[in-house]
Amino acid sequence: MRIRKLLALLLAAAAALCLPACGGSTSGSNAGKTADESKTEITAWAWDDNFNVKALRLAKERYEAEHPDVTLTVISQSLNDVVQKLNTAFAAESYDGLPNIVLIEDYRVGGYLDVFPGSLRDLSSIINADDWMPYKLSAFTRDGKIYGVPFDSAVCGMFYRVDFLEQAGYTGEDLNNITWSEYIEIGKKVKEATGVSMLEQTSGDLTLMKILMQSAGTWYVNEDNTSLNIAGNPVIKEAMQVYKDLMDAGIVMNFPGWDEKVRGIQNGDLATIVDGCWISATIKTAEDQSGKWALKPIPRMDHVEGAVNASNVGGSSWYVVDKVANADVAENFLKETFASDTGFLNELVNEIGLFSSHKSDGSFTNYEAQDAFFGNQKIWEDFAAWAELVPQVPYGINTYNIDDIVEEELQTVLQGGDIDAALSAIESRAAQIGQIG
Template sequence: MKKTKRLAAALLTVMAVSTACVAPPKEEAPAAPAAGTTQAADSGSSGEQEPGTPEELTIWAWDQNFNIAAMKTAAEYYRNAGHPDFNLNIIEVEENAVETKSITAFTSGVSEGMPDILLMGDYSAQSFLSNYKGKYADLTDAMDFSQFAQYKVNAYTVDGRVYGVPFDSGSAGLYYRKDYLEQAGFTEEDMKDLTWTEFIEIGKKVKETTGKYFVVFTPYKGTHYIQIALQSAGEWLTKEDGSANFKDSAVVREMMGVLKELYKADLIMPVDYWSAEGIGGVQKGDVAAHISAVWYIPTLTSVPEMKDKWGYTNIPVLETVDNATKYSNIGGSSWVVLEESSNKELAIDFLKTVYAGNVDFYQQILKEQGAVATYLPSLEGSAYEEGNDFFGGAKIYKDFADWGKMVPSVDYGMYTNETSDALRTVTQDYFDDKMTLDEALEKAEKTFDMQVGN
């Protein structure tokens, strides 16, 4: 393996992806807002705290309604925990921009304007923590990480040291329209513990009976299904040595077949599932099922007229892998502290006090943001025992939280984007019978090797 080339390729890829979605980083970091407020990232002045201000931190995060809202609540809990003068400047920065700005600062050696704490996507963690050693604070001895879901802790562990405080769960499940399933002759009991083959057969019957698509995503980009299945079996798209895990993976081989069958049977509404059309298709009833994470619940419940029409269950199970489970994770993020922060100790104490020690905080953000925690003591709180009227009184958050405890840990490695992109170069040709499965996976591995310099 050519480590130097791999590192360079990884950095160029991250920068290319990031700058394709956002404007290039400015010379100055985002401006810090007035104490206790939130602002966008592009205002243009310094993000440093005001001299002499006691107990003040600056944070970069994305999503006003989820991550940022939870952080505002966390600040309230910290003030109530004996820090009445604590101020939190939360600057809204999109995920791609967080990565681009971090790369720029770390490679230039100029840390001025960087925050004290930033949000990091779990799939990117290993790449940043490994490529920029010494830039993130070692939190191993600061808090008890055995109190968190271990698959989240492992995502932020490098050389036996932990560098991130786990936040939200991406516990995965299968959502389905009960009315459409009933029309096709299926009960809620029939939806439990499906294999992927059974999932497809139900989809065919639903399409035949109702005319509705079964799922929604751009078919050649269906690699997220492969990722879901891989983690359910404790694998990932790369092996321990960083090479592609395509040809030799029974999971990848089975799921390529699953995607092809879904495509051939015309069960896929062929639009990006995060687009307005994709989300609208789910909300309006154009599709009968959707595999996603616990954080998708607000997307469903935001349409009150669909009350009692949606059910949920665990994800389908692989048939070709002996150790496969019905538990997996999709996405998620965690908090990291920058080593060069002048407020490092305050930042660590803040995260330890609230995110690693306050059960009431997690109860509140569950009720207000639908944020399911990966802090295990909080999962026994009263909020998780409350039934959800939209889902017929079912304890949906408790169920997803319990599933989250069972998610296998995997090493996401440094090349999640690159491996997914490599597979996407061959999926359509495989679907259209222009390539055999062996030919497709062989070409995908060669494409990946070229991308990362193997």
């Protein structure tokens, strides 16, 4: 309990720095009746107008048509603003200004559930656990209670340029369920034949490390979601070795940021992209490359028993702030839309490119559609099949803070440093931020 209280105080102190700029757009005290006294108002926060916010607005239209006595106000905010406001309010136990419904990243929600219990509503009654992929539910399940409604998931795939692989003498069949060592050898031949890099790495981005870890069923913490699992962890050690082998092979193109990565894709600088399913929309912005891309499962780690050719990276879910007025109405909104309306989830495949992690995804009609950009491959059907293989892991409460430490220590490994020493240093430093049982 002392650690929880300490972490809460630290979060409050950090978030307090933004208080002047982080006033709520809609006050909890305003949540209730609208100017039209016959209507009940609820509010929802999310970021990304073209994805999360758009989905909310489509859900609003659907729900209000059936419930004319309810008005949902959708408020678009940056991810950083959402995080800062939640941290400040939960640490102070002051809910005025918070929304009824909020989108929270799966990597981050553990901190709210474990450090601020009671802040988010138990939604077990509106979720049928058997309908959803276990790896998705595990992020927000505590003591058998489910606190979130799944939204986007990011099951991973290996997108590849058919023409570049063919120039190096490979077909799509040569990429089926390969290992990372096989991937590296293919990458060397592709680079030699085409001059194109096999993979990319964006500065400050640990996407690949996360993909590697989850593909073998491990994370920074143990199953108790608290005690550290880094020093001596054979999976994280192998993940670091794979990362170093990729860099040493000279087949990785480094980008300083996201915009440069997008331009690299559009310029045809990459032979493959190993990432979450959502990257498909970015790849398709290179319209002149239509028909040149296809999709295969990600590689698996060679020397880790149980490693699979499937993983997940990121994703978010919907939550109800329990102590804001009209929480029951907010819960019902989620129940009738994202939690159970598979027709709506199917619609969102076309509207925003959603992969929801619902077990019915594979049978959604929009998942069965061929995608001309990817050579008429049914890419969403493939993602749905791979999602069933993704290992379930605990994300703990400090994924992003530990990421920062891993990134620093990984640089020492790339320069020839000992991996075991790096893992010990990561765990020692991570323990100082309270992530220890």
